[in-house]
Amino acid sequence: MRLLHLxxxxxxxxxxxxxxxxxxxxxxxxxxxxxxxxxxxxMAECLARAGAEVHVQLxxxxxxxxxxxxxxxxxxxKVHPAFDEPVKSDQPPKALEADAAARRMADLVERVGANxxxxxxxxxxxxxxxxxxxxxxxxxxxxDVPRRHEPSAAERTALLREVAAGSxxxxxxxEDARSYLEAVAPEAAGKTVLLNPMIPDELVTRxxxxxxxxxxxxEPLRMVYSGKFAADWKTLEMVGLPTALEVGGVDSTxxxxxxxxxxxxxxxxxxxxxxxxxxxxxxxxxxxxxGGLSREEALTSxxxxxxxxxxxxxxxxxxxxxxxxxxxxGAAGVAxxxxxxxxxxxxxxxxYPFYVDDDITxxxxxxxxxxxxxxxxxxxxxxxxxxxxIGRTAERLRAYFEATVDVPYPYPVPPGAGPTVDRxxxxxxxxxxxxFAGELLDGLGATHGVQVxxxxxxxxxxxxxxxxxxxxxxxxxxxxxxxxxxxxxYSQNKRSDQSLVVRFHGFEVRGPWLGEIDVGAVDRVVFVSxxxxxxxxxxxxWPEERCVVVPNAVDVLDLERPKMPDSPYHLxxxxxVPFLKRPDRAVDLLERLIAEDERFVLHVKGRxxxxxxxxxxxxxxxxxxxxxxxxxxxxxxxxxxxFDGFSPDMGNWLRRIGFVLSPSTRExxxxxxxxxxASGAVPVVWDRPGVEEIFGNRWIVPGTADAAARIxxxxxxxxxxxxxxxxxxxxxxxxxxxxxxxxxxxxxxxAT
Numbered sequence: 001m002r003l004l005h006l007x008x009x010x011x012x013x014x015x016x017x018x019x020x021x022x023x024x025x026x027x028x029x030x031x032x033x034x035x036x037x038x039x040x041x042x043m044a045e046c047l048a049r050a051g052a053e054v055h056v057q058l059x060x061x062x063x064x065x066x067x068x069x070x071x072x073x074x075x076x077x078k079v080h081p082a083f084d085e086p087v088k089s090d091q092p093p094k095a096l097e098a099d100a101a102a103r104r105m106a107d108l109v110e111r112v113g114a115n116x117x118x119x120x121x122x123x124x125x126x127x128x129x130x131x132x133x134x135x136x137x138x139x140x141x142x143x144d145v146p147r148r149h150e151p152s153a154a155e156r157t158a159l160l161r162e163v164a165a166g167s168x169x170x171x172x173x174x175e176d177a178r179s180y181l182e183a184v185a186p187e188a189a190g191k192t193v194l195l196n197p198m199i200p201d202e203l204v205t206r207x208x209x210x211x212x213x214x215x216x217x218x219e220p221l222r223m224v225y226s227g228k229f230a231a232d233w234k235t236l237e238m239v240g241l242p243t244a245l246e247v248g249g250v251d252s253t254x255x256x257x258x259x260x261x262x263x264x265x266x267x268x269x270x271x272x273x274x275x276x277x278x279x280x281x282x283x284x285x286x287x288x289x290x291g292g293l294s295r296e297e298a299l300t301s302x303x304x305x306x307x308x309x310x311x312x313x314x315x316x317x318x319x320x321x322x323x324x325x326x327x328x329x330g331a332a333g334v335a336x337x338x339x340x341x342x343x344x345x346x347x348x349x350x351x352y353p354f355y356v357d358d359d360i361t362x363x364x365x366x367x368x369x370x371x372x373x374x375x376x377x378x379x380x381x382x383x384x385x386x387x388x389x390i391g392r393t394a395e396r397l398r399a400y401f402e403a404t405v406d407v408p409y410p411y412p413v414p415p416g417a418g419p420t421v422d423r424x425x426x427x428x429x430x431x432x433x434x435x436f437a438g439e440l441l442d443g444l445g446a447t448h449g450v451q452v453x454x455x456x457x458x459x460x461x462x463x464x465x466x467x468x469x470x471x472x473x474x475x476x477x478x479x480x481x482x483x484x485x486x487x488x489x490y491s492q493n494k495r496s497d498q499s500l501v502v503r504f505h506g507f508e509v510r511g512p513w514l515g516e517i518d519v520g521a522v523d524r525v526v527f528v529s530x531x532x533x534x535x536x537x538x539x540x541x542w543p544e545e546r547c548v549v550v551p552n553a554v555d556v557l558d559l560e561r562p563k564m565p566d567s568p569y570h571l572x573x574x575x576x577v578p579f580l581k582r583p584d585r586a587v588d589l590l591e592r593l594i595a596e597d598e599r600f601v602l603h604v605k606g607r608x609x610x611x612x613x614x615x616x617x618x619x620x621x622x623x624x625x626x627x628x629x630x631x632x633x634x635x636x637x638x639x640x641x642x643f644d645g646f647s648p649d650m651g652n653w654l655r656r657i658g659f660v661l662s663p664s665t666r667e668x669x670x671x672x673x674x675x676x677x678a679s680g681a682v683p684v685v686w687d688r689p690g691v692e693e694i695f696g697n698r699w700i701v702p703g704t705a706d707a708a709a710r711i712x713x714x715x716x717x718x719x720x721x722x723x724x725x726x727x728x729x730x731x732x733x734x735x736x737x738x739x740x741x742x743x744x745x746x747x748x749x750x751a752t
Contacts, residue, residue, distance in 0.1 A: 018053035018076055020401060023114045025105055025128075027121025029060040029095055035227060035324055036120070038295055041071055042198050042390055043118065048076035049394035050401060055112050057104055058082045060095035080108060102127035106134050115405055118171075122146075126159040129166035136445075137405075140164070141171040141195060143321060145181055157184055164188035169404065171195040175562055175655075176343060177320035182649040189648035190438065190558055193400050197324040198393045203299055203331045204386050220286075221250060221368040224305035224334065226257035226298050227325055229274050231264040232313040239277050242286040244361050250368045252286065257301060259292030303332040306374055307367050310338035311360055317341045327388050330381025335374050337363050347384055353377055403557055403738050404446050427748060428471050430455035430490060431481030436505070436671070439553035443741025444748075460484040469493070477501065477748050483508040483517065483525070491518035499523045501748065503550075506668030509536050519543065524747060526550050528669040531690020550747060551694070552669050553740035556733060559651045559678040563658065563725070568715045569599040572657035572681065574650075574672035575606040576628075579621045583628050585663035585686065585704055587637070592708035594640050597715075605644040605653060654679035658721065659711055662686065662695075663704075669694060677732040680725040682714060696731060 024044055028036035040056070047054045054077045061082055071077050082096050082104075096104065101124050109117060110133060117137045119125050125140040140163050146156035164170055164187035172178035172192050182189045223242075229235040238254060245252045256278065264270035281289040290301060302308060308329030312319075317339055329336045338344055340355035353373050354363045367374050386392075427444055429437065429452060444452050455471050457463040463486070472478065472493060480487040480502045487502045494500050503526045508514060519525075519540075525547045527533040533547050564570075571590065576583040586602060593600040609625045610616045632641050644653060654660075660676025662685040673683045674694070683699040684707050685691055691700060701707045714721050733739070 018048075019051040020053070020116050020405060021055070021112055021114045022047045022052040022116040022118060023055050023057060023105055023108050023112065025057045025059070025101060025117075025119045025124060027059060027098070027101070027119075027124045029093075030058060031060060031062060031093065038324065039120070039197075041295065042200070043120075044071050044077050045074055046198060046390050046394045046397060047116075047118065048074050049391060050397040052076070052116060052401075053112075054078070055080060055108055055114065057101070057108055059101060061086065061093055080104075098123035098127045102131060102134070106131040109134055109137070116401065122156060122159060122163065125163045125167070129163050135166045136168060138167040139169045139171055140167040142181070143173065143177075145177070145184060145320070161185045161187050164191070167191070169193060169400070173197060173321050174343070178561075179649075179652040179655070180320055182652050186648050189651065190555060192651075193557060194396075196388050196393060196396075197322050197327060198388055198390045199324065199327050199331050199385060200295075200299070201389045201391045203328065204382070204389055219251075221245070221252040221307065221364065222255070222305040223252055223307050223309060223337075223364070224255045224257070224302050224329075225309040226302055226328070228258055228260040228262055229256075229278070230262040231267060231270050231274075232316050234309075234311045234313060236270070236274050236277060238309055238311070239281070239284075239287055241360070241364065242284065245364055245368070248361060248365050250365050252364070252368070254287045255301065255305060256281065256287070256289045257291075257293055257298050299328060299332060302329060302334055305334050307354065307364065308332075308334040308336050310336045311356055312339050314339070319343075322347070326381065327385040330378060331385035333378050333382070335367065335377035336381055337367070348380060352380065400557065404442060424449045424451055425749065426451050426453070426474055426476040428453050428455060428475035428478045429481060430457065430468070430471075430478060430486045432457040432459050432484065432486070434481060436552055437481050439555060439737040439740065440744055443553075443737060443744060446741075447745060455486075457484075457486055463489070465489075472498075479503065479748070483514070484511065485513055487522070488513055488516045491521040492516075494521055499748075501526060503528075504532070504536060506532055509539055514540065519546075522546065524548055526747070528552050529690055530693050532668045548747065550743045551735050551740060552671050552674070553737045554671070554674050554678045554732060554735045556678045556729070556736045559654060559675055560729065561651055561655050561679060563680055564656045566599070567656055567658035567681075568718070568721045569597070569658065570601050570603060570656050571659045571661055571684075571711075572603045572605060572654070572676060573661045573663070574676075576604060576625075577607065577609050577612050577615055579609075579615075579624050580665050582663040582665055582686070584624070586661050587628055587631050588704045589661070589663075589684075589707050589711075590637060590640060592704065593711060594637075596708075596712055598640075601640050601642060603642045603644050603653075603657060605646070607646045650675055651679065654681060657681045658715075658725075659684055661707075662691075664688065667691075674732055674735055677728040678736075680729050682721065682724045682728055684710065698727070698731075 024047060026036060026040035028040055030037050030040065044054050044056050056071055056077060056079045058079060059082055071079050083094065105117065105128055115137050116139060117134050118139045118141060119128050120141040122142045122144050125142055128138060129135045142160060142163065146153045146160060164185040170181065170188045170192040172181050172194060173196060178192050178194060181192055225235065225238055242252045242254055261271050261274050278289050281287045293301065308325065310323055310326050326336045326338060335354055337354045337356060337360065340357055354367060354377055356363050427450060441452065444450050453471055453474065455468050468489060475498060477499045478490045478494060480490055483502050483504045490500055500522050501524045502522055505528065519542050525542060527547065527549050528551050530549050533549055536542065537544055537547055573583065573586045575581055590600065590602045615621055631637060654676055657676060658681055660673045660681040660683055662670050662673040662683060664670060665688055673685060677683050683695060685695050685700050687700050687702050701710055714724050
């Protein structure tokens with residue numbers, strides 16, 4: 001049983017006040033300038049620009065005001081110290097441990113009434129999620145996702161899964177990071193959104209007038225590095241670059257910015273050597289170490305150089321993160337020099353001229369000899385950087401928050417539906433299976449003044465009657481998920497002042513218990529499609545005026561992800577049980593397609609029929625499935641089939657799928673192809689009763705031959721596929737969680 005308490009919304013946007021109240025914590029010491037401390041300052045500004053009043057909880061006592069100066073200039077941001085009592089300057093600096101930081105976050109959330117908590121760092125998030133008031137509002141940003149080869153991977157993965165299960169949302173920096181996170185922690189699937197690295201807007205707008213000139217003939221190549229000093233960041237080797245370039249006849253200078261020297265567990269002496277090298281930079285007039293600077297000072301210095309060093313150890317080539325420094329360099333008019341990786345090629349193109357393949361001096365010599373190439377490279381990266389400003393990121397965050405946080409209540413209802421009630425609305429959700437109710441729960445949980453409790457039945461027929469009666473006594477509205485025995489119990493036991501809404505999914509029409517439902521006690525019966533609404537009314541005689549349609553919801557925000565390059569040749573079918581899903585049609589289609597083009601692959605996602613004993617015991621269905629699997633295992637098809645298994649990470653799986661199949665002979669809605677459309681996959685839907693109400697006529701085919709011809713026509717021209725993909729995405733937005741949640745709120749409030 002879960003209870004969601006939601007704070008009333010007291011700040012009206014129209015009055016110029018913040019719409020949300022956010023607590024922000026980063027597991028970083030702001031006394032040291034590095035990527036994580038820069039992120040904390042940027043994130044505070046981003047949240048404020050997204051419409052939040054921001055309360056930053058510091059981790060460490062501050063020894064200077066340089067790091068927090070960027071925060072304190074923002075009117076909507078307030079900084080809270082790490083300790084109640086100031087730490088004396090003659091004492092060693094102190095920093096909060098993860099458990100202490102979580103306690104301070106929880107206290108701060110209560111004091112300021114926060115409805116958004118953004119926390120960075122696995123340890124801090126793992127502690128924060130233990131506080132219910134924090135967890136219900138927690139947007140967890142875990143950049144230190146455990147990798148399988150790490151010694152403590154199992155323990156840290158368990159922590160990550162706890163965070164994913166308990167938090168409101170998870171944040172990931174890139175698509176690769178999101179995919180990996182959802183694979184490692186399945187609990188993150190469906191609740192992870194992107195939070196890209198961000199740079200100041202003024203850096204992009206200032207660039208056009210203040211961009212550094214490309215190196216002229218005879219002028220030294222000016223190189224710059226800004227960030228932490230670490231072994232895998234090649235910072236010790238960087239100091240020798242001017243000397244190495246001199247061997248090839250290239251004059252150069254190097255500027256180093258930063259004051260954080262990181263330990264190296266593999267080489268305990270590395271930190272000492274790096275520190276001594278920095279202190280000795282004055283011995284080589286070509287190398288300048290400026291120490292730690294504020295972000296503004298650092299960016300101003302960077303802009304006076306030609307190339308920026310993003311050189312890394314090959315061990316980091318599999319990193320799931322995108323370097324903020326890369327974006328800063330490009331926005332400042334400085335061409336980054338960086339490792340050639342698949343992620344970098346996807347971002348900048350395979351022909352970007354300053355990749356480091358083996359020897360970095362080759363790329364640097366190329367830059368010194370070709371000023372136009374430097375300018376072209378800087379322009380290319382600047383275009384990428386312009387999409388990663390704080391302002392653009394704030395727009396994306398605002399859309400996330402509007403979809404999942406703080407919908408005002410009382411909620412307006414249709415004319416004639418009755419007055420709104422200016423008091424908390426208590427909603428009881430009762431059922432045995434909530435796989436279609438996730439978005440419904442999120443939508444209700446994001447509504448101010450709505451309290452939700454769950455009556456989780458053991459199965460379709462059994463429940464804890466004592467608990468059900470206690471929950472019924474509490475509720476204003478009861479929503480039965482599926483019209484099973486739960487609907488029988490609540491229709492026969494509800495009070496006259498309570499409302500009852502029943503959601504009907506389809507199979508229930510054949511249930512022997514259906515006649516036991518007291519329809520006179522049911523205020524609304526909700527169907528996912530009008531075809532099933534008409535069928536059930538005809539079968540039961542239930543009052544038509546009480547039967548309404550609210551479709552299933554799809555989380556477009558989660559599923560709209562970039563497709564893999566070869567996705568147009570990958571077909572997907574989700575769920576092949578029972579046989580009315582018609583997997584045989586999918587096999588027929590595959591045979592026709594590979595006869596024309598060997599690149600096609602069919603992906604079968606979901607459980608196998610033998611995983612369902614009640615299906616496998618039926619001889620007719622079993623024989624039909626055996627014939628399908630014999631064909632799939634044939635020499636002709638074996639290499640063109642992938643069994644992907646059941647897993648919750650649909651968003652990640654759908655990135656590979658270009659066409660999503662719906663060959664069923666009967667469906668009440670068919671969620672899988674709708675989710676595919678939200679990902680940009682093109683649906684192929686066999687004709688059946690009521691299908692046009694969900695999918696329209698554009699993607700309906702009368703048979704398998706027509707399906708094959710349709711797919712071959714679309715893949716013939718990449719532009720045609722992109723056009724169909726976009727059309728599918730636009731069509732499915734009518735089922736987006738925001739739209740459907742809006743319908744549910746109106747219905748539930750109107751039923752009271």
